[in-house]
Amino acid sequence: MTRISILDHDRCQPKKCNYMCIEYCPGVRMEEDTITIDPKTKKPIMSEELCSGCGICTNRCPFNAISIINLPEALEDPIHRYGQNQFELFGLPTIKDGSVVGLLGPNGIGKSTIIRILSGELKPNLGNFEEETSWDDITNFFKGNQLQNYFQKLSEGDLKVVHKPQMVDLLPKVVKGKVDDLLNSVDQRNRLDFVTSSLQLETIMEREIANLSGGELQRVAIAAAVLRDADFYYFDEPTSWLDVRQRLYAINVIRELAEEGKSVLVIEHDLAALDAISDYIHILYGQPGGYGVVSHMRGVRVGINAYINGFLREENVRFRKQPIEFHVRPPATEVEAEALCEYSSLEKSYDGFYLNVDEGLVQHDEILTAFGPNGIGKTTFAKMLAGVEKPDEGKIKKKVKISYKPQYLVSEYSGTVQEFLYTTAPHYGTNLFKTEIMRPFLLEELLEKKMDELSGGELQRLSVAISLSQEADIYLFDEPTAYMDVEQRLRAAKAIRRVTESRNAAAIIVDHDIVFIDYISSRAMVFTGEPGVEGHATSPMDLRSAMNKFLSEVGITFRRDKETRRPRVNKLDSYLDREQKEKGEYYYLKS
Incomplete structure (x- = not known):
């Protein structure tokens, strides 16, 4: 059987362990060069030809930096x-x-x-x-x-070849000037009007690229790629x-x-x-x-x-022990239960933007999702609940302690993830922390990494985990799935639900991933209006009612896959699309 040896250079700390992998390697004890030391990096080098696959080095490494992987026999030459x-x-x-x-x-x-x-x-x-x-x-x-x-x-x-990269937030560092100048300079297909209209870029064409939000940068990056021939x-x-x-x-x-x-x-x-x-x-x-x-x-x-x-x-x-399961939940029934948090009608005005929120309440043990267009006030509502912003009118009737994960993540800490956790995460190092936080978010593999070297997905996982580790009544997450892969999103969903229920708390999640929302939601809020000008938020309601309201305004319909029950988008003007619109069932047809 072919095997490969993988060393995580970020986690490997030979100065702290004094090369325990070499000390305990049976091949080295038999005077074979199974593990040697790289003279440049001072990190161990493992010979895949001499490795017996005993796994002792993986078990002895205190930083879990070594993996000995047996490859499937069907694999041919690597690319x-x-x-x-x-x-x-x-x-x-x-x-x-x-x-x-x-x-x-x-x-x-x-x-x-x-x-x-x-x-x-x-x-x-x-x-x-x-x-x-x-x-x-x-x-x-x-x-x-x-x-x-x-x-x-x-x-x-x-x-x-045209490549639209993942990290669009780096675009302002390599491209200067206005959006209009950039898109005109790359319009090799003479499709500028169509693309800017389709991606709704008309209102930001005169803006400086350095002043764009994450969503605006993404649309500009897509436009720049599509316009090139x-x-x-x-x-x-x-x-x-x-x-x-x-x-x-x-x-x-x-x-x-x-x-x-x-x-x-x-x-x-x-x-x-x-x-x-x-x-x-x-x-x-x-x-x-x-x-x-x-x-x-x-x-x-x-x-x-x-x-x-x-x-x-x-x-x-x-490649996975258990399938991912989607459940079709019936509409939540209204029950008389003590509210965890109540708020009256809220109003908040900024320069050129006004938000109105219908009164509502958050219940114990529920996951409340909030969805709607960007620039409609979802983050503003989150900040008012979190106490970061104060409403102009109305009030939060029942004061609660809120743990808030913001939308945009900035890490100015220069130390390691482990050092950061020591200072920010209560109960770090306890068995409860390992079970509820560390394992679901796979933080162990990040501990020795520098905070300023984390990828977008790694920083997102860490931020959600730290927010969830705090003692709070409501856990408030603004776009927690950005840069996470599918399985990380669903693991995060399970962890959020497990923690909120075990602490008799609640979670409010602002996100745009319909599959994630469907997977995690107990109830939902819908934000409507004119982005950047005026927004209105409904009271929390059952998920199907909220989805029907939101999707009817967007003009699209979803169905459920017959095999897996996952949400799927209907093609515009298809038979199912027309049928569901006629019945007013934009989310999925009743069974």
Whole structure:
């Protein structure tokens, strides 16, 4: 059996452990060079040829920095490996003309690596990280495969490729000036009016890029990619920070590329968005940070359902012990129960914006979600409940202690995650903390990382975990799923529900992921109005009523997949779309 040895360089601390992996390695004791020391980094180097796979080093390492992974026997030669004892990628996706192909899998499994390889930003080394691989070697490796011709043209500069990166918040650091100047400079397809109208960018065309919000930056980045003329388009998480309506607009703009015969590849963690945008998908499985495998291509419905079930029938691979289960909950019945928090009608005005909130209450043990367009007042409502902002009219009748996770995360702390947890998380180090917080959010793998080196998804997981670790009556999360993968979102949902119920508390969640909202909600609030001008929030109501109200204004309908019960977007003006609109059932038809 083939095995690989993975060393997490961020977690490895040889000065603190004095190389316990070397001390206890049976191969080293037999005077073999099973583990040696890199003279440059002073980190251990594990020989995969000499390793017996005993696992002693993984158990002895006090920082859990070592993984010895037995690979499936069916895996053939790797496409790329970053270095000795580092991540290895097996396989690449199929690219189809006139189609959108989606990539679905956890963070750290190789999706962004695939886009970097296909866009020409990273030259695949075919597993030989010690020497530079020639383009002839690469084209010969894919001989008889459609990728042979692709890499041949890529190496000769005959392919035009556009890559919309994941971290759009870095855009202001590389692009200066106004939105109008940027989009005019890249409009190679003469589609500026159509794209700016479709993505609702008209009102920000004269704004400086440095002054845009996360959602505005995302739409500008999508527009800049779509306007350029290319053969292949790659979009890395195009719906982050976008509201439901904006996600659908972005989907339509990206799908138009495929309808023109272009090839499009998309990485997306919102299952409803991935379902709506893709014609086909590839599932990536393996071990995050260790190795990733690209599955066979599947139709979008079959592929997403296979991912939810955790089993790839054709490959005979099970990558999750239990399937993800979606439950159709009946409308919540009104019961006379002591309210955890009550508020009267609230009003709040800013320069050019007015928010009105209907009176309502939050109950013990419930998960209340709030959804609506960006710029409609959801964050303002959250801040009023949290005491960060005071309403102009009305009041919070019953004072409660609130733990608040803001929408935009900024880390100015220079120490490690472990040091940060010591200062911010009550009960850190206790068994209760490990069970309720540490394990669900996989914080153990982050402990030795520097706070300012965390990725967007890692910082999000840590922020939600720290908010949940506080003693509070209400846990308030503003867009907690941004940059999280599908499984991280659902693990976070379970952890939030478990903690709120065990503490007889409640949680209020502002988010745009319909699948996540459906999975976690007890009740919901709907925010309507004119973004940036005026907003109105309803009282909390049952989820189906709230969804019907919101989706009727957006003009889209959802159905439930017959196999997995997950929410799916109906194609506009399809038979189901028309039928549900006629019946006024925008969320899903009653069974």
